Amino acid sequence: MADKIQWASNTMPKSDDKHLGIMSLDHVKKARAFHQSFPQYTVTPLARLDGQAARLGLSNLCVKDESYRFGLNAFKVLGGSFAMANYIADETGKDVAECTFDYLTSDQLAKDFGQATFFTATDGNHGRGVAWAANKLGQKAVVHMPKGSTKPRFDNIAAEGATVTIEEVNYDECVRMAAAEADACERGVIVQDTAWEGYEKIPSWIMEGYGTMASEAAEQLREMAINRPTHVFVQAGVGSLAGAVVGYFTNLYPDNPPTFVVAECAPAACLYKGAAAGDGDPRIVDGDMPSIMAGLCCGEPNILGWDILRNHVTAFVSCPDWVTARGMRTLGAPEKGDPRVISGESGAVTTGLVETLMLDPEYAELKELIGLDKTSSVLCFSTEGDTDPDQYRRIVWEGEYPTC
Template sequence: MKKIQLLKSLFPFKAPKLENDHEVANFFNSVPFYKPTELKVMKNLAQELGVKEIAVKDESSRFGINSFKGAGGLYAMGCAIAEKAGLDLETLTFDQLMTPEVKKVAERITFYTATDGNHGRGIAWSASVLGSKAIIRMPKGSKQIRVENIRKIQNTEVEITDKNYDNTVKEVQELCAKDPNGIMIQDTAWDGYEKIPGWIVKGYSLIVEEFMKQMPEKPTHIFLQAGVGSLAAGIVLGLEERLAPEDLPTITVVEPETVACFYKSAEIGDGERHSIEGLTKTMMAGLNCQTPSVAAWPVLRDSAKFYGTLSEDTCAQGMSRLAHPVADDPKVVSGESGAAGFAYVYEILANPELAKDREALGLDENSRIVLLSTEGDTDPDNYRHIVDEENWF
């Protein structure tokens, strides 16, 4: 049964103190194989649902690895190598990382990470580009296709553990600590481990740089799916770099109903992070994270106006809607985690029983909504089953 929840934030807005992040855009503009991903405008769907604009940032083409993760991984790993080589991070270019001297530094490094799939694929790809090695562990229940997508990348070792995500992270920490040339490259931060996740978050601001140039007008609403929250935090910080507080879109954080650690933290309302215990399960594998990142939580707590959860079949309906667009709207191949933000707002706009949620969010004929399709069909069998075999419309 399709189901969503909506929770208005109890926390007051606090604008962060931001530094200029143009070094991120400058770095990627120096990468010879970089190009912006497409922003797909759903004009017919927007008209059908009674809003001004629905725009979907399709991250499936990012660096050819079927998800957005390469942006954060390449930038953070480039910074880690550059720091070891004594380079200035504020003026870092890709060419500097390709010099013989710096490549010798990179060759000695092994990057360690835990992943549900996309992050590990991004790290493995980035390591292959930069000339380093990667050791990757995945939690119990990870799909074999996600393992194989990582394993086929050169210089990468990957295994599935018998642990949940949080405990797999701990296992990787222990492995990395035993390697004098090891660097932990996790997209979640905890006390004492914040610099590298901060670089990953900054790398994701590239997505904002792109869609703000691609949209004819500023968005009024953005729905951001969250696992540990690094992508959502990167997008929020990127928006806050570029827009005055009064011009920011209404920010809603979206999670699977079975593993909604941001929703839980907001619902408890004490300002602290709270975890989901046990072995959690959702087909939205990239969002199956039980504890908010210590770096992402304060950003989202102080900026998001709403928190939401969605059921598996709500997500499946959104995937299918993107795969079977209205009239001549562009098709978006969006996987389970990728479609979560779109699926959430689609259900609110399409379901007349959710009029109160639509009103609470301020969604009307003037709304310009931007959404991130963060991955393509990273689980091809499940994707085909949902979009080809289920009759949603």
């Protein structure tokens, strides 16, 4: 029997919501203008899955497909690149609006700023994005990957010219390692979406960068005459992406925000554990976190993202690996007429969760709590493609991690 989905209704006391402003519409507009200055920029597809929606009994189901982002097969570059641009803007006394791709790749940047070394920890996608941006901007990058990281993800980072290692510790220990090395380096900068006391500015810029993806999705929904999603499902590792998405849509629809559901991988479900405790504090998960959802295997939350989530999310859900495997297979073999989405292990968990809630009566209580029914217009984010092609094929073609 497969492991069960666990979930917690949000009964936590509200905070003063002081971090919601990070994802203001003006901040996200600046981030999107920055990304639009890149010659590689295109709006990634929003897959409208009408056939699957009809089969599941939903009004609409749409999945944002980040496998097309900048040719990097994942959304993470949006945050790292915008944080680096903001850092350079601060150092040179400019507004980030002046730090376009053309300026950041110009000879003038070398005169104004010179060269720094950007340190980060990653399961693969964030590090590849930081390495890619550093390479394009003539900067240096050092990337540490946690125990169990795969060779294809390592190779993708190394191909961007970064110094990259796989360590024998978990993700959160790699974050501490990267931060210590940045402090010891003459021009070292830690670029991490994990925020902690005293390290909040760069994580907030990263979250704003993620807002480009949410802004595109909202615009695409309107073009499809779906003026507002009733439900937004988003995955969480440290919670920066989830906080960014929830924060953006809360600011976009302040009088009638969607119902938000956060999905985590079970071994690293620090947000779910915090919600289950009900006291307003997240929990820290330590040690090994065995899961195919490598990008979500983070045990220490971003305090900025958590503050947004505790105020606006209806349910936090802890998902075993079979949930995302189900989503990967469903998106990879769609209903007739629906577009195919190649979604990786950390990308498909929300679609797998929606599918399960609509089809499995065991989770009727959660389905009822969030009001998921035939009137629902659901938005999910597939945050990565097949970043490990061999594992993707084992799951989608060969049936690893069956639903039951």
